[in-house]
Amino acid sequence: MRPYEELIVDIPNYPKPGVVFKDLTPAFAAADAFAAMVDDLAAHFADRVITKVVGAEARGFIVGAAVALRLGAGFVPCRKPGKLPRTTLRESYVLEYGTDALEIHADALTPDDVVLIVDDLVATGGTTTAMVRLVRASGARLVGFGFVVELAFLDPRAVIAAETDAEVFSLVAVD
Ligand SMILES: O=P(O)(O)OC[C@H]1O[C@H](OP(=O)(O)OP(=O)(O)O)[C@H](O)[C@@H]1O
Numbered sequence: 001m002r003p004y005e006e007l008i009v010d011i012p013n014y015p016k017p018g019v020v021f022k023d024l025t026p027a028f029a030a031a032d033a034f035a036a037m038v039d040d041l042a043a044h045f046a047d048r049v050i051t052k053v054v055g056a057e058a059r060g061f062i063v064g065a066a067v068a069l070r071l072g073a074g075f076v077p078c079r080k081p082g083k084l085p086r087t088t089l090r091e092s093y094v095l096e097y098g099t100d101a102l103e104i105h106a107d108a109l110t111p112d113d114v115v116l117i118v119d120d121l122v123a124t125g126g127t128t129t130a131m132v133r134l135v136r137a138s139g140a141r142l143v144g145f146g147f148v149v150e151l152a153f154l155d156p157r158a159v160i161a162a163e164t165d166a167e168v169f170s171l172v173a174v175d
């Protein structure tokens with residue numbers, strides 16, 4: 001078992017009844033576990049020339065920025081509405097426990113960029129779908145997805161496959 005796996009804590013009925021929340025903060029806080037997580041994600045994509053990692057507020061920033069550093073790529077944030085100061089593109093999405101929208105700076109990616117989307121967790125695939133659409137609208141080329149946790153029982157791969165054939169890689173699958 002990799003060191004981060006045993007540090008992911010299940011919180012039943014958070015943030016609402018019926019949801020089992022996967023708390024990754026202990027795995028971020030342990031230096032060896034955090035390093036292993038970032039190294040395992042980066043290693044999987046190390047043979048690709050990735051120019052930008054795209055990640056979503058807020059937990060996607062923690063993993064995404066670290067993976068970007070390991071890959072020698074830049075990091076581009078997707079933020080909740082109203083947080084980015086310049087002209088943005090916006091996409092709405094549905095969460096396991098609500099709805100929201102994400103924005104990206106309109107000039108953050110160019111058609112020359114090769115993009116990896118990174119997040120701590122994929123559940124319904126709603127957040128990921130919004131990021132795919134923002135990357136596409138930016139004109140960049142999406143090559144893959146790296147997730148720490150995939151809630152496979154929600155079948156996010158089917159949702160992602162409806163958008164793109166880019167590779168999906170997860171470190172921990174929850175069936
Ligand atoms: O696949 P989905 O159903 O879209 O869910 C996955 C998203 O949910 C969490 O973020 P959340 O929106 O809770 O925001 P946070 O990172 O600010 O806590 C997680 O970090 C993913 O981005």
Ligand SMILES: Nc1ncnc2[nH]cnc12
Nearest residue numbers: 020021022023096121123
């Ligand atoms: N079950 C869950 N645990 C942690 N983050 C989430 N984001 C969406 N669903 C989640």
